[in-house]
Amino acid sequence: MNRFRRMGLLILVGVLVIIFAALSIVYLQQGARQRELGEQINKLSLTLLKPLPNAEELQAEYDKVNRSLSPLTREGALDIYKYIDKIVGIAEESGIDVDPDSGKFNIPAQNLVGEVKVGEGNYQFLSFKNIRVQGDYDSVMAFISKLESGETLKTLALKTADTSQVELTVSGEEKARRAEFNEVRSAVIAMMVDNALAEIPNPINYAGGTATNLMGDDPDTAVTVEGFPDITTTAADKGYTGTGIPRDGYVLYEYDKIDPDDTTTYSTVSYISTLKTTYYYTCEADGIVRQFDSPDVATATEYLTNEEFKDVQSAIIAMMVDNALTEIPVPINYAGGTATNLMGDDPETAETVEGFPNITTTVADKGYTGTDTPPRDGYVLYQHDKIDPDDTTTYTTVSYIFVLGTELYLDVLGTEYYYTCETDGTVRQFDSPDVATATEYPHSEDEVKIETIATLDVDIYTKSGGEGL
Numbered sequence: 001m002n003r004f005r006r007m008g009l010l011i012l013v014g015v016l017v018i019i020f021a022a023l024s025i026v027y028l029q030q031g032a033r034q035r036e037l038g039e040q041i042n043k044l045s046l047t048l049l050k051p052l053p054n055a056e057e058l059q060a061e062y063d064k065v066n067r068s069l070s071p072l073t074r075e076g077a078l079d080i081y082k083y084i085d086k087i088v089g090i091a092e093e094s095g096i097d098v099d100p101d102s103g104k105f106n107i108p109a110q111n112l113v114g115e116v117k118v119g120e121g122n123y124q125f126l127s128f129k130n131i132r133v134q135g136d137y138d139s140v141m142a143f144i145s146k147l148e149s150g151e152t153l154k155t156l157a158l159k160t161a162d163t164s165q166v167e168l169t170v171s172g173e174e175k176a177r178r179a180e181f182n183e184v185r186s187a188v189i190a191m192m193v194d195n196a197l198a199e200i201p202n203p204i205n206y207a208g209g210t211a212t213n214l215m216g217d218d219p220d221t222a223v224t225v226e227g228f229p230d231i232t233t234t235a236a237d238k239g240y241t242g243t244g245i246p247r248d249g250y251v252l253y254e255y256d257k258i259d260p261d262d263t264t265t266y267s268t269v270s271y272i273s274t275l276k277t278t279y280y281y282t283c284e285a286d287g288i289v290r291q292f293d294s295p296d297v298a299t300a301t302e303y304l305t306n307e308e309f310k311d312v313q314s315a316i317i318a319m320m321v322d323n324a325l326t327e328i329p330v331p332i333n334y335a336g337g338t339a340t341n342l343m344g345d346d347p348e349t350a351e352t353v354e355g356f357p358n359i360t361t362t363v364a365d366k367g368y369t370g371t372d373t374p375p376r377d378g379y380v381l382y383q384h385d386k387i388d389p390d391d392t393t394t395y396t397t398v399s400y401i402f403v404l405g406t407e408l409y410l411d412v413l414g415t416e417y418y419y420t421c422e423t424d425g426t427v428r429q430f431d432s433p434d435v436a437t438a439t440e441y442p443h444s445e446d447e448v449k450i451e452t453i454a455t456l457d458v459d460i461y462t463k464s465g466g467e468g469l
Contacts, residue, residue, distance in 0.1 A: 080126065083460050086153055087131070090146050095139035104134040123461050125157075131456040137431075137439055140452040147458065159457040177279060177291075177303065182426070184215070184281055185289045187252045187271035188229060189317055189425045192287050194271070195257065198321050199285040200250060202232035211280035211292045211300065215272050216253030227251030229283035239263045279303075286314040309441070312419055313427045315343075315381045315401035316357060320425055322398070323379060323386060327423045330360035339418035339430045339438065343401050344382025355380030357421035367392045417441070 084107055088098050097104040108130050115124050133143055140163070147158045192200065204212055214226035225231050231249040235258070240246055242264035246256035252272040259265045280292045280300065288310045292300035320328065332340055342354040353359050359378040363385070368375060370393035375385030381401040388394045418430045418438065430438035439452075 083126065083128075083153070087128070087147075087458075090153075091133060091143050094143035094146060096133055096135045096143055106132045125459040125461045127159075128456075128458050128460075131458065132453065133456070134451055134453045137452045140454050144454060144456070147456070153460065155461045157459045157461065159459055161454055161456050163452055163454045180277055180279055181289070181291045181303065183272060184228075184252070184277065184291075185313075186424060186426060187215075188283055188287050188289055189320070191250060191252055191255065191271045192317055193320050193326055193425075194269075195250060196260075196321055196324070197250065198318055200230050200283065200287065201237065201285075202249075203229045203283045203285050204231070204281075205284050206282045206290055206297055208282070209297055211282045211290070211295050211297055213277045213280045213295070214275065215277060216251045216255070216270075216275050217247060218275065225249070227253070228281060229289075235266075240266060242266070284314075287317040288314050308416055309427065309429045311401060312343075312356075312381070312429075313425075316421060316425045316427055319379060319381055319384065319400045322400070324389070325379065328358050328379060328421060328425060329365070329423075331357045331421045331423055332359070332419075333422050334420045334428055334435055336420070337435055339420045339428075339433050339435055341416075341418045341433070344380045344384070344399075345376060353377070355382070356419060357381070357425075357427075363387070368395065369393050370395070 087107065088105070091105050092098050107128055133140055135143075144158070144161050147153075147156060150156060191197075204210070212226065212228050215228045216226070217231075218224075218226045225248070227247075227249050228251060231251065233250060234248045235246045235256070238246075238248075238250075238258050239260075240258045240263055244266065246258065246266040247254075249255075253270050253275045254268050255270065256266045257269050259267065280295050282290045282292070282297065284290075290297075291303045293303075294300040319325075332338070340354065340356050342356060344355050345359075346352075346354050353376075355376075355378050357379065359380065361379060362377050363375050366375075366377075366379075366387050367389075368387045372394075375387065375395040375397075376383075378384075382399050383397050384400065385395045386398050388396065418433050420428045420430075420435065422428075429441045431441070432438040
């Protein structure tokens with residue numbers, strides 16, 4: 001019996017040891033879980049300590065949502081027109097021409113009403129199918145963005161949005177406006193290049209507050225002096241040393257140009273074919289032209305170009321003047337089919353040569369006769385190797401624009417768009433390199449312009465419960 005007692009005691013102790021070991025393992029396994037639960041409890045406690053929203057505020061928010069989802073009853077069928085008016089208003093705010101005669105905006109008559117169950121509630125939805133909107137890319141995208149944001153119609157859901165592009169032949173007044181703008185802009189470039197002006201001394205600029213449509217002095221107003229872009233610079237300031245009386249200023253029509261080789265003589269030249277233009281213009285010192293529909297720039301409508309385009313066009317003028325170019329020899333032009341956003345040679349692509357507007361003209365063609373490390377070919381805007389005209393064995397590196405391209409130096413400026421350039425320095429701007437498929441931003445005499453068309457389906461949700469439409 002003593003032997004059995006000892007054996008029973010050993011078995012009992014063994015069982016207790018096994019139970020203790022098992023409990024220890026379970027405790028160790030659950031320790032991490034307990035700590036995690038403890039952290040969650042602490043976070044929940046902090047949340048519970050925050051004050052609950054005011055009941056009146058909750059009720060007000062509920063009422064606001066409830067009102068926006070008011071049922072579409074037969075008596076309320078005119079609400080359809082309310083929603084149409086709101087969509088039209090969004091389009092107008094986005095810059096879309098909503099005049100029915102323009103054909104740029106249309107909401108078809110076939111509007112469908114359906115019902116959907118969400119949770120415990122039923123909701124009506126009013127569907128507008130195949131809304132068609134047409135305009136410039138930025139305006140169409142702004143319209144779509146405003147619909148998606150819900151800032152005007154919180155219960156509107158944009159279901160589909162398909163976009164495409166269409167080419168429109170510019171005609172009539174718009175074609176004439178673009179042609180005139182291009183003529184004035186080209187004339188300013190020609191005048192600056194012909195007179196070796198890196199800057200126009202006293203331009204009739206935007207800050208002056210008044211645009212003009214007189215490109216030269218009007219013979220019918222003897223008491224005043226007119227002209228564009230500069231009527232202030234005197235003949236003496238232009239270097240005249242003769243005894244004649246040349247007209248002051250740098251103007252585009254019947255301009256008295258001082259002969260640089262004989263400053264006692266001058267000749268009269270015109271860079272533009274007409275004394276008076278239909279539209280009104282200002283010009284900055286760097287040659288950038290702005291066009292308006294009336295002389296007071298504070299109240300006039302301006303036909304805008306973007307800032308980057310102005311920078312590139314200004315840099316082209318500066319490069320041509322600085323290198324005594326009346327024409328760019330082999331420009332990257334529209335006929336070549338490819339625009340670029342690299343204003344100079346990309347150091348990360350050693351196997352290719354990039355730049356704008358010319359990467360083809362050799363250093364020998366530029367007049368280099370030295371034996372040092374050869375300068376880079378071409379006439380480019382960023383880090384251009386300029387041959388010294390007084391010592392063709394040397395060159396210096398200059399930049400007319402302080403950006404290389406989109407992928408590089410974005411912190412400085414960044415060329416967001418792509419460009420071509422004609423031999424006379426006229427720049428064209430695109431949103432991608434392939435000019436055949438790219439959207440061009442018209443800044444010149446383009447007989448074709450590109451517009452974006454969007455076809456949209458939207459649903460407007462309302463609370464169910466009325467008689468229906």
